Amino acid sequence: MSETIDVNGIDMRIRAMDERVQALHDRDMYFYNIPVSELKGSAEVVVDGRTMLMLASYGYLGLLGHPRINDNAAAALRQYGTGTHGVRLLAGTLQLHLELERTIADFKQTEDAVTFSSGYVTNLAAISTLVGRHDMVFCDKYDHASIVDGCLLSGADLKRFRHNDMEHLEMLLQRHADSVTKLVIVDAVFSMDGDIIDLPRTVELCRKYDACLMVDEAHSVGVLGKTGRGVEEHFGIQGSVDVKMGTLSKTIPSVGGYIAGSRGLINLMKHAARGFIFSAAIPPAQAAAAKTAFDVILDEPDRIGRVQRNAAQFIRGLRSAGFDTMQSETAIVPVLCGTDEKAYELVRLCQKENIFVLPVVSPAVPDGMARLRATVTAGHTDEQIEHAVSVLEKAGKLVGLI
Numbered sequence: 001m002s003e004t005i006d007v008n009g010i011d012m013r014i015r016a017m018d019e020r021v022q023a024l025h026d027r028d029m030y031f032y033n034i035p036v037s038e039l040k041g042s043a044e045v046v047v048d049g050r051t052m053l054m055l056a057s058y059g060y061l062g063l064l065g066h067p068r069i070n071d072n073a074a075a076a077l078r079q080y081g082t083g084t085h086g087v088r089l090l091a092g093t094l095q096l097h098l099e100l101e102r103t104i105a106d107f108k109q110t111e112d113a114v115t116f117s118s119g120y121v122t123n124l125a126a127i128s129t130l131v132g133r134h135d136m137v138f139c140d141k142y143d144h145a146s147i148v149d150g151c152l153l154s155g156a157d158l159k160r161f162r163h164n165d166m167e168h169l170e171m172l173l174q175r176h177a178d179s180v181t182k183l184v185i186v187d188a189v190f191s192m193d194g195d196i197i198d199l200p201r202t203v204e205l206c207r208k209y210d211a212c213l214m215v216d217e218a219h220s221v222g223v224l225g226k227t228g229r230g231v232e233e234h235f236g237i238q239g240s241v242d243v244k245m246g247t248l249s250k251t252i253p254s255v256g257g258y259i260a261g262s263r264g265l266i267n268l269m270k271h272a273a274r275g276f277i278f279s280a281a282i283p284p285a286q287a288a289a290a291k292t293a294f295d296v297i298l299d300e301p302d303r304i305g306r307v308q309r310n311a312a313q314f315i316r317g318l319r320s321a322g323f324d325t326m327q328s329e330t331a332i333v334p335v336l337c338g339t340d341e342k343a344y345e346l347v348r349l350c351q352k353e354n355i356f357v358l359p360v361v362s363p364a365v366p367d368g369m370a371r372l373r374a375t376v377t378a379g380h381t382d383e384q385i386e387h388a389v390s391v392l393e394k395a396g397k398l399v400g401l402i
């Protein structure tokens with residue numbers, strides 16, 4: 001862009017962000033967009049020539065680089081090339097996409113499934129297809145940004161209930177009981193706090209007030225449930241969610257998103273969702289990788305127990321060191337710091353010790369709730385987790401958190 005932009009507030013916006021980012025750089029506290037140059041196994045990365053222990057990846061089952069997944073992705077690349085030249089509805093659908101969608105439907109135990117080019121697009125496309133003006137949509141206050149954006153795009157009347165507060169949800173549902181179309185949307189595992197939605201109660205309320213239920217399983221597939229199928233399996237209430245949304249970029253080492261549900265729901269998505277109709281299909285190699293990853297999860301079930309045990313070990317270690325890990329019971333583990341300053345300082349100390357962790361500050365989380373947010377995966381060893389806890393403990397003492 002040229003130096004001469006000066007329309008309305010755009011120039012001011014650009015300058016304000018420049019100043020904010022520069023101020024962090026000046027204090028050696030800019031931690032974003034760090035380029036990784038090499039992956040060493042599924043738990044270590046190389047940054048600037050330094051090997052770091054990765055505690056910020058969403059690869060919960062350590063599947064990135066799995067030989068079978070890589071082989072099938074490479075085979076698809078050779079067979080079909082690098083793209084699909086278009087949208088699914090017209091010329092972009094490959095047999096591979098249908099196989100992937102069949103695999104997802106089977107895994108999620110639904111009639112059918114449809115994929116989109118990203119998880120973000122999936123939420124935008126699905127929500128704006130399900131509801132519109134004059135409809136009601138109810139979201140948990142901590143729902144992911146893509147859900148909020150989908151609601152805004154839809155034009156539906158959005159009500160947000162206090163985090164995981166079922167009484168508040170009921171109050172809102174009651175107040176709007178006479179509205180014909182009601183959709184409740186929640187995260188299965190909340191991406192900033194790592195806690196789990198009270199699904200049994202949410203399902204009960206949706207039935208009582210005749211609302212459709214959509215659940216975003218970005219952080220629960222592969223992590224929750226004995227076979228990694230997610231939040232319904234965790235609570236033992238399979239088949240209770242109407243619209244099951246997930247991403248192919250976290251536990252599944254690819255890119256894309258999906259909706260799984262009834263045959264009719266998927267048919268609606270394939271013919272009315274603008275994010276499906278007007279955006280290109282998932283590339284062949286990524287579709288093959290995603291399909292194979294679901295197969296690997298079923299064939300190597302030990303990985304699920306492993307990530308669950310690793311998460312428990314990490315949380316236990318941090319708590320006994322005196323940290324506040326909030327309500328987390330999953331692989332996403334927040335370490336509450338309070339002020340943005342403290343979060344930045346803790347992260348800086350950890351990174352100096354070659355632990356790759358990142359801060360989450362306002363506005364991503366409420367003011368005064370800034371935190372370091374770490375994730376553990378099935379790829380970590382007991383020793384690596386123990387080491388991470390001891391580095392955090394040392395840093396936490398220096399910052400005055402514990």
Ligand SMILES: *Cc1c(COP(=O)(O)O)cnc(C)c1O
Nearest residue numbers: 118119120144146191218247249
């Ligand atoms: C990451 C994430 C998404 C978006 O998925 P992408 O595939 O990265 O676009 C949606 N919802 C939640 C809860 C997420 O954490």
